[in-house]
Amino acid sequence: MNRESLLVATLVELADSLVDNFDVIDVLTLLSDRCVEAVDVDAAGVMLRSPAGELEYVASSSDTMRVLELFQIQADEGPCVDCMRDGFAIVNRELVAPDARWPRFTPRALELGFQSVHCLPMRLRGQTIGALNLFRTELGFLDDDDVVVAQALADVATIAILQHQSSLAAVKLNEQLSWALNSRIIIEQAKGMVSESMKCDMDDAFAKLRAHARNRNLGLTNVATSVVSGALDPHDLDSPKRKTQH
Amino acid sequence: MATDRLVDIFALMAQYEREGANEGSLCMVAAEITELSGAGIALVSSAGDMTSLGASDKASTQLMDLEITLREGPCNDACRGEDAVEDIDLVKGEKARWVFYTPPAIAIGARAVFGFPVRIGVVRLGALSLYRESRGALTYEQASNGYLMASVIGRAILAMQAGASGGALAAELEREATFDFAIHQAAGMLAVQGLTDVGDALVLLRTHAFATNTPISTLATRVIARETSFSRENGTWLEETG
Numbered sequence: 001m002n003r004e005s006l007l008v009a010t011l012v013e014l015a016d017s018l019v020d021n022f023d024v025i026d027v028l029t030l031l032s033d034r035c036v037e038a039v040d041v042d043a044a045g046v047m048l049r050s051p052a053g054e055l056e057y058v059a060s061s062s063d064t065m066r067v068l069e070l071f072q073i074q075a076d077e078g079p080c081v082d083c084m085r086d087g088f089a090i091v092n093r094e095l096v097a098p099d100a101r102w103p104r105f106t107p108r109a110l111e112l113g114f115q116s117v118h119c120l121p122m123r124l125r126g127q128t129i130g131a132l133n134l135f136r137t138e139l140g141f142l143d144d145d146d147v148v149v150a151q152a153l154a155d156v157a158t159i160a161i162l163q164h165q166s167s168l169a170a171v172k173l174n175e176q177l178s179w180a181l182n183s184r185i186i187i188e189q190a191k192g193m194v195s196e197s198m199k200c201d202m203d204d205a206f207a208k209l210r211a212h213a214r215n216r217n218l219g220l221t222n223v224a225t226s227v228v229s230g231a232l233d234p235h236d237l238d239s240p241k242r243k244t245q246h
Numbered sequence: 247m248a249t250d251r252l253v254d255i256f257a258l259m260a261q262y263e264r265e266g267a268n269e270g271s272l273c274m275v276a277a278e279i280t281e282l283s284g285a286g287i288a289l290v291s292s293a294g295d296m297t298s299l300g301a302s303d304k305a306s307t308q309l310m311d312l313e314i315t316l317r318e319g320p321c322n323d324a325c326r327g328e329d330a331v332e333d334i335d336l337v338k339g340e341k342a343r344w345v346f347y348t349p350p351a352i353a354i355g356a357r358a359v360f361g362f363p364v365r366i367g368v369v370r371l372g373a374l375s376l377y378r379e380s381r382g383a384l385t386y387e388q389a390s391n392g393y394l395m396a397s398v399i400g401r402a403i404l405a406m407q408a409g410a411s412g413g414a415l416a417a418e419l420e421r422e423a424t425f426d427f428a429i430h431q432a433a434g435m436l437a438v439q440g441l442t443d444v445g446d447a448l449v450l451l452r453t454h455a456f457a458t459n460t461p462i463s464t465l466a467t468r469v470i471a472r473e474t475s476f477s478r479e480n481g482t483w484l485e486e487t488g
Contacts, residue, residue, distance in 0.1 A: 050393070057427065070426070174389045175329055185367035188427045189444050192434020192470075202431060202470070228368045228434070228444055 023219035190224035324361030324373035432466035
């Protein structure tokens with residue numbers, strides 16, 4: 001599939017996901033996966049600002065990416081931290097150590113095999129509510145078209161998070177973000193239960209939850225909640241057709 | 247950013263502790279950081295019964311008593327529901343959302359009330375309720391601080407259930423400002439190992455972290471790597487060596 005048709009397919013898929021009771025984490029995971037395909041990057045991840053103002057990981061295309069996102073949070077430095085603070089896109093930033101701007105982040109990213117980084121803000125009327133991180137394992141640059149495509153996907157993600165919001169009252173926006181993050185916690189709790197019950201790793205546990213949700217047209221958080229509350233036995237989860245990553 | 251506000255919260259907590267306030271200190275910090283008149287914290291049992299965990303002032307204590315007696319109000323709604331609740335003008339309150347609660351709440355002096363759920367994933371711990379002597383909505387900043395405080399309270403409740411001292415909690419929060427997802431994965435695994443619910447598993451994890459003086463995220467990583475596990479039969483922890 002060429003890029004244009006891939007993008008159209010992605011937007012259609014995302015639009016299909018934004019129906020009633022769609023699952024925010026599921027949509028953001030889908031977005032991360034599709035970014036990797038449509039924008040020619042090797043890993044993608046989404047971070048959100050929690051209502052409390054903390055940076056939180058919500059979704060990513062791979063586990064390596066997730067490690068790096070969590071590292072940015074802990075070290076309080078990195079492209080995503082800057083992007084969230086300033087609200088500006090960071091494009092084609094080559095990673096070279098030593099790095100005066102990100103002295104701790106850059107060596108860690110290089111260690112994990114990444115060579116360049118991009119970060120696009122998720123903005124809503126002047127407020128930066130999150131950021132989309134894109135990483136490449138080889139040098140090479142995103143052109144203007146790539147950036148437009150990635151920003152379009154980031155904008156869709158922003159809409160996804162805020163879709164159910166009727167007004168922009170302070171409590172409402174906080175609530176949407178709070179809900180998305182709590183949803184992520186429920187999924188992590190469920191992953192732990194599935195991993196222990198089925199003796200599989202966390203990636204496989206996530207793939208099972210996701211496959212079950214997809215097959216039955218249920219929200220990911222919905223399925224995770226059923227598992228954690230004991231209503232759904234991890235042994236009864238559908239198996240994924242192919243191995244997927246989160 | 248949040249880190250600064252967390253530092254503010256710790257500083258306030260330490261200050262109130264020095265001044266001898268104990269259960270009420272979290273509530274006093276909540277009221278101060280949200281710039282509202284008063285705060286109360288309720289715990290909720292799995293059966294849905296609310297008990298008070300303290301209040302910052304006399305009016306907050308009375309408002310909490312009302313909620314427990316009448317079983318309605320912002321704290322009740324926040325305990326049961328998913329979302330924060332508010333009534334930004336009790337006097338005007340034509341919706342009459344809380345028929346029994348509103349008139350006595352006004353008599354106590356509240357004009358606007360807010361409730362923030364205190365929960366960690368599917369685990370419902372309780373709610374933070376706040377009131378103000380004047381009507382009006384919260385600013386974005388105030389609402390943010392309400393959520394931040396609710397998350398601090400959530401961790402405080404777990405720590406209390408794990409029998410930790412106030413100092414141990416502050417140390418954990420300072421060391422791990424962000425709630426590491428590994429902790430939730432580990433809690434899920436322990437829930438299966440111990441045949442318990444995730445809430446108890448979170449407490450179990452904490453108790454062991456405090457007992458062995460291990461950072462909770464380190465312990466969680468060991469659980470996920472299957473180096474440490476919990477044996478339901480003997481109620482003991484097993485360490486994989488070598």
